[in-house]
Amino acid sequence: MELTARGFWTMVHGMGFGALYLLACSGAIVELWRRASSSESAPDQTADDAFLRTYVIAMAVLAWITVLTGAYVIYPWYRAVAPANTLDLSGFPQRLLMSSPTTTQWHSIGMEWKEHVAWLAPISITMAAVVFYKYGERGIRAHPPLRKTLMGFVLVSFVSAAIAGMFGAMLSKKAPVEGGATLHIVSDK
Amino acid sequence: MTSNSDDVLPNGSAAAAILAAGIGAFALAVIADAADRIVSLQHAMIFYRPTGPLSGVTTSAIVIWLLTWFVLDRTWKQRTVALRPISVTAFVLLVLSVLLTFPPLADLL
Numbered sequence: 001m002e003l004t005a006r007g008f009w010t011m012v013h014g015m016g017f018g019a020l021y022l023l024a025c026s027g028a029i030v031e032l033w034r035r036a037s038s039s040e041s042a043p044d045q046t047a048d049d050a051f052l053r054t055y056v057i058a059m060a061v062l063a064w065i066t067v068l069t070g071a072y073v074i075y076p077w078y079r080a081v082a083p084a085n086t087l088d089l090s091g092f093p094q095r096l097l098m099s100s101p102t103t104t105q106w107h108s109i110g111m112e113w114k115e116h117v118a119w120l121a122p123i124s125i126t127m128a129a130v131v132f133y134k135y136g137e138r139g140i141r142a143h144p145p146l147r148k149t150l151m152g153f154v155l156v157s158f159v160s161a162a163i164a165g166m167f168g169a170m171l172s173k174k175a176p177v178e179g180g181a182t183l184h185i186v187s188d189k
Numbered sequence: 190m191t192s193n194s195d196d197v198l199p200n201g202s203a204a205a206a207i208l209a210a211g212i213g214a215f216a217l218a219v220i221a222d223a224a225d226r227i228v229s230l231q232h233a234m235i236f237y238r239p240t241g242p243l244s245g246v247t248t249s250a251i252v253i254w255l256l257t258w259f260v261l262d263r264t265w266k267q268r269t270v271a272l273r274p275i276s277v278t279a280f281v282l283l284v285l286s287v288l289l290t291f292p293p294l295a296d297l298l
Binding site: 067071072075076079108109112113115116117119120123124126127130131134135138139142143145146148149152153156159160163 | 197198200202203206207209210213214217218221237239240241243244246247250251254272273276279280283284286287290291292293
């Protein structure tokens, strides 16, 4: 059982950081929704503020790690230019996709959208994390529109990350990023 | 310990963070779209060659976002502002950014 170094890092980026972010986002949405649904007279939820503060800050860090590994580790391998007269384009995913009319839109729509929309996730969640960290449950209750706004931004963050993740998974099926050193996971003895 | 509403922070800081996020997201979409259309801008956006124009587009948008946030926070930190219209504006900018980064829609403009 083998894995190339590039395949490994692509897996870490998508199935590690990206998938974990989506899971964390769904947890944050549920918690924000739960708090928004509770009436004004409901017991004060400031007791678990410290946990939620840490949670949203961790989400923001995770979102930034995901986009930065995507843009500066995986993407250069994806867009590598093949030397002239290269017949086997398997090591050049973008060129491979663009070489056929049946796959070129996976790049021109899929990757073009993914590479930009993904950045909306860390921007949105960083804002939400900083506001929640600064104001806490009590501060958010004191300013009613704040909760709905945070909820909206976390939702868009989730949608942006989901779009990027979905296209990442599909692009990995159509033109996987592979190459580099081979990692032997299980050897045939 | 009881709390009273007097020691609650004014909403200016939150409004600054929210509006700056909307502006930063929208800047990203606009710069990405402009770099796609204007060849000279596309070249200028190559801050890190292996990543290509994406490096400049995202770095520029992040700089705009953080600068906007800094300026708005300095201006509104001690103030209570009209949060609802600011939130709505920021959210509209954010949703527009999602739409504008979708290539078939951006190509219609």
